[in-house]
Amino acid sequence: MEWEIKPEGNGNVLILRGSATLPYASELKDALAAIIAASGDVTIDVQDIQEFDLAGLQLLGSAHHSAVAQARTFQLLDNQATFREAVFTAGFNRKKGCNACPGEAPCLWVINDQPEA
Numbered sequence: 326m327e328w329e330i331k332p333e334g335n336g337n338v339l340i341l342r343g344s345a346t347l348p349y350a351s352e353l354k355d356a357l358a359a360i361i362a363a364s365g366d367v368t369i370d371v372q373d374i375q376e377f378d379l380a381g382l383q384l385l386g387s388a389h390h391s392a393v394a395q396a397r398t399f400q401l402l403d404n405q406a407t408f409r410e411a412v413f414t415a416g417f418n419r420k421k422g423c424n425a426c427p428g429e430a431p432c433l434w435v436i437n438d439q440p441e442a
Contacts, residue, residue: 328356336365338402342373345381353381357388367392370402377411386417389433393425400431409436 326343339360345353360367369385392399401408412418412434422432 326352326356328352330356330360330363333368334366336367336398337363338368338370340370340373344376345371345374345385346376346378347380350380350384353384357384361388361391361395366398366400368398368400368402371408372402372405374405374407377408379415382411382415382417385433389423390425393427393430398431399433401433412436 326341326345326349328339328341331338331340337360339356341353341356343349357369360369367388369388374381389399413436417434418436419432419434421435422430423434426432
């Protein structure tokens with residue numbers, strides 16, 4: 326897995342490339358910890374991730390909770406089919422935000438369109 330952080334707007338964008346799967350969990354954890362340690366809003370670009378598994382989803386969920394707990398915005402820049410499919414397969418999809426999300430804040434797990442089979 327490769328990653329880089331770029332400043333943008335009121336925060337930073339973490340650009341991920343490769344696989345967000347168990348064999349790369351350590352690298353993904355380091356990348357997510359780096360963007361959470363940076364100041365400002367958190368945006369994760371998953372456009373170039375070819376594969377997600379439960380490890381990748383759990384690490385994203387943990388980063389989401391950390392950012393929201395710090396009253397920071399956490400969003401995906403490109404909620405592409407690979408991510409959506411993994412969320413639906415794992416049963417993580419929600420109709421409204423999770424308990425960590427205040428009010429109408431965007432939630433990582435709210436996906437309105439089911440991926441095509």
